[in-house]
Amino acid sequence: MRRHVGFFGLEWLLLAAFACIGVANLLGSQVLESTSMQCTYDIHESWETNCERGPAFAEAPPEVPWTPIKSFLGLPVRSRIGIAAGLLPNSRWVLPYAERGFDILTYKTVRSVARPCYPVPNWVFVDDLGPDHTPAYVIETVPADPIQISSSVCFGMPSFAPAFWREDIRRCRSGLSDGQVLIVSVVATPPPNPTIGEMAADYAQCAAWAVAAGADVIEANLSCPNVCSAEGTLYHDATSSRSIVQQIRDAIGNTPLLLKLGVFPNRLLMQQFLRAVDGLAEGVTLVNCISRTILQRDGQPAFGPNHTTAGVLGRAIHQPSVEAVREIHECITDEGLALAVVAVGGVAQISDFADFFQVGAHAVLCGSSPMYLPNLAVSTKQLHPEW
Secondary structure, X not given: OOOOOOOHHHHHHHHHHHHHHHHHHHHHHHHHHHHOOOOOOOOOOOHHHHHHHOOOOOOOOOOOOOOOOEEEOOEEEOOOEEEOOOOOOOHHHHHHHHHOOOOEEEEEEEOXXXXXXXXXXXXXXXXXXXXXXXXXXXXXXXXXXXXXXEEEEOOOOOEOOHHHHHHHHHHHHHHOOOOOEEEEEEOOOOOOOOOHHHHHHHHHHHHHHHHHHOOOEEEEEOOOOOOOOHHHOHHHOHHHHHHHHHHHHHHHOOOOEEEEXXXXXXXXXXXXXXXXXXXXXXXXXXXXXXXXXXXXXXXXXXXXOOOOEEEEEEHHHHHHHHHHHHHHHHHHHHHOOOOEXXXXXXXOOHHHHHHHHHOOOOEEEEOOHXXXXXXXXXXXXXXXXXX
């Protein structure tokens, strides 16, 4: 893969020239993707099949624009643009997307034991006709404009065994270019009726293994809309969260730590959580989907009777996610806390990135859109190399 080198002074001197070149190419690349959309992940196949196959791209990767170095949690990056936990389950997915200019790559959440994925379907496209508390319905015809796509996922946070993912993380890290970083998302796999100590130890073990394998950043997933066990809503409990985060910190030393969150039910709970983890973590990542009831047109649960609600991604959650990021950034500022905010939620066009940066995001990660807009980082870098 290409290696980027250069000095800060020369980089910023050339910045304007590269930006102008990017503007000239921007519209063409967006039109190409909108008129020839192909999903890189086959939603009709199992998660395991997609993991083995890797992404199916319609074309070879385009030339990635040169961009100057920035800082992400103190690490040098070519952009503060990346992909959130979900679409990148192994090196067969991480490295091809890195080659397409995404510089912050999140390895999908791993566990201390292997766990299978829920049965197919795991990913469906949905409409967005009502407010957040109303059901979303599965659609068979995807919108012609990929920017307008909404979808829903229900995987259950599957994981390969540690023996596999520890070696695979090494493979990922060695394949990245200068100015790219690898986040590894980790979660506990609690026994029935776990103690906080048991959960904390499991989180810490996974995090330590990931760091030893080469992770640049650890993301502790304290939220998941698609599991029914205790690890799904940990961020609602500030005291327990602090105990877990403290043990992770002890296990990973100075490696940057992010905490993956969902939407808080109220501001007080948010304040309590942020105060509890300040000084232990470098930042928070949100929003981890927004839950809604997901139904087929006949009213049957799209993911089966055991999973009537699931996480929604894409256009439907962009504005609610922007508001959640705005609120948490304001809370961090008001409280004088030392936490960065990494934003996720419905990013499918350049203005979506701008929405998040304008409300205080330190970096912006795409969730589902790289599945059907794999060159989004290239288009964005062409117009905004400063991001």
